[in-house]
Amino acid sequence: MARSALIDVSKQGLLETLKWLWRELLEKGLVDALLVPMELPSGHNVVQTLVTNADKLEAANPLAPVLPVSSARIVSAMTRIASSQKKIGVVLRPCELRAVVELVKLNQISLPGLVLIGIDCFGTYSVSQYSKLAEENHSPTQRALALVKDKKEDSLLREACQVCEYPFPMNADLTIGLIGLDLDKGILLEAATEEGERILQALGLKKGNGSAKRQTAINRLVSERVRKRDELFEQTSREVSGLENLLSTFACCINCHNCRDVCPLCYCRECLFDSPTFEWEADKYLTWASRKSALRMPTDTLLFQLTRLNHMAISCVGCGLCQEACPNEIPVFRLFHLVGHRVQEIFDYVPGQSLEEELPLVTFKEAELQEVGYK
Amino acid sequence: MNDEFEPVIVGYFCNWCTSTAADLAGTTRMQYPPNIRPIRTMCSGSVDPVYILRALLSGADAVIVGGCPPGDCHYISGNYKTRRRFAVLKTILSTLGLEADRVWLRWISAAEGAKFAKTMNEITTEMKKKGPNPLKKQWPI
Numbered sequence: 483m484a485r486s487a488l489i490d491v492s493k494q495g496l497l498e499t500l501k502w503l504w505r506e507l508l509e510k511g512l513v514d515a516l517l518v519p520m521e522l523p524s525g526h527n528v529v530q531t532l533v534t535n536a537d538k539l540e541a542a543n544p545l546a547p548v549l550p551v552s553s554a555r556i557v558s559a560m561t562r563i564a565s566s567q568k569k570i571g572v573v574l575r576p577c578e579l580r581a582v583v584e585l586v587k588l589n590q591i592s593l594p595g596l597v598l599i600g601i602d603c604f605g606t607y608s609v610s611q612y613s614k615l616a617e618e619n620h621s622p623t624q625r626a627l628a629l630v631k632d633k634k635e636d637s638l639l640r641e642a643c644q645v646c647e648y649p650f651p652m653n654a655d656l657t658i659g660l661i662g663l664d665l666d667k668g669i670l671l672e673a674a675t676e677e678g679e680r681i682l683q684a685l686g687l688k689k690g691n692g693s694a695k696r697q698t699a700i701n702r703l704v705s706e707r708v709r710k711r712d713e714l715f716e717q718t719s720r721e722v723s724g725l726e727n728l729l730s731t732f733a734c735c736i737n738c739h740n741c742r743d744v745c746p747l748c749y750c751r752e753c754l755f756d757s758p759t760f761e762w763e764a765d766k767y768l769t770w771a772s773r774k775s776a777l778r779m780p781t782d783t784l785l786f787q788l789t790r791l792n793h794m795a796i797s798c799v800g801c802g803l804c805q806e807a808c809p810n811e812i813p814v815f816r817l818f819h820l821v822g823h824r825v826q827e828i829f830d831y832v833p834g835q836s837l838e839e840e841l842p843l844v845t846f847k848e849a850e851l852q853e854v855g856y857k
Numbered sequence: 858m859n860d861e862f863e864p865v866i867v868g869y870f871c872n873w874c875t876s877t878a879a880d881l882a883g884t885t886r887m888q889y890p891p892n893i894r895p896i897r898t899m900c901s902g903s904v905d906p907v908y909i910l911r912a913l914l915s916g917a918d919a920v921i922v923g924g925c926p927p928g929d930c931h932y933i934s935g936n937y938k939t940r941r942r943f944a945v946l947k948t949i950l951s952t953l954g955l956e957a958d959r960v961w962l963r964w965i966s967a968a969e970g971a972k973f974a975k976t977m978n979e980i981t982t983e984m985k986k987k988g989p990n991p992l993k994k995q996w997p998i
Contacts, residue, residue: 774916
């Protein structure tokens, strides 16, 4: 049974209370280092920062509505070669955490030594939007939280966030619950593992119950998001499906592969598309050109997108960073989210939901998909 | 001159079953259409979707992957994984409104020369009925 505690935020305020929590984690030696989003001195961006000294936590702000890079990539880069004997606490948004779980299953992250701290997410803005607000002296964090408190929709949220049906962390050692709670009074701290329990105990917080209230609010939010998601799916199907539509969707693709570079699930050290497999002599190009009388250059634009779908859509967590990274505003997220949902449905698979459940493409059942291979 | 449309069909056949079945069909002098361009792979499980997609986008009218029947994979479970990957590939194609029925997967064991010839006849006839792959004419892909 998960143990939970209520943290009083009425005296210090939400952000300061969270800073107290990070400080406690470091000062009590519950973690040796903390990976936490920190505001850059310019105020124009918030980036994941590895902090070893509690004095440096003044700028920590995991509530800032911006997601420049998926932390799953960062955690993978940190632990792929070898994990540390020391404990690293990592503060993650739900979509980052889901990607972390997928990467653990793909052997790209080693969990030992990591303390996963998940935090409820109210959605994020694009980096440029965030920085613009900051420049105009509007605190993006205050703006976002004020809208949450007033129960108003935030029109600036990224598309992926507007249809996100997993705004709550799954598989965290420690969950910071915000949804459905009075953010001027108290927030929830929930331990789901032994590690989480240990930390909760050491913090000496009073037992609290806000879990039921939070769960009700989450359920309501999720059903609303699912409705929006289905609307988006329908619209995307109309806009993208069919050869003509698909070609006009990717007409602006310049083969920069930014979408792949920011994708938390595209983990290959050397992508097939960067490998010698795609290096050819001039005569090859001439042969292809003469086959269709003309050849789009650079070649294999659509092939790249379709292949990427085949390789990662099964684990797509729908973070939408691909769409953010596209220099030409191709609706990559819409397309990948739709296709991802359809292929995940085949195996009833939810990326990031379970560490134990095997990745669909590395396992099989004998008596399944009987029609494939016969019809 | 006969103007009938002759489809180009790329076949990826596993070394242990379907390629051997192709040999058997040949040595027992069974007729099958020359529209098939067979490529031998070690296992149907080693055929990454990128190979199937590239053939289709380059203008092949169909792609057929042949593997060992379920339970008979030389590598124990390669064909079961092919089957899952195929379900994914076909779902992706149909979600995007591309023709998923130009991609076939069939289990043909080493002893089934006749089945090999029959299947190759079947896919050729189907593709003749269906007509050329619309991607054949598309240069901007």
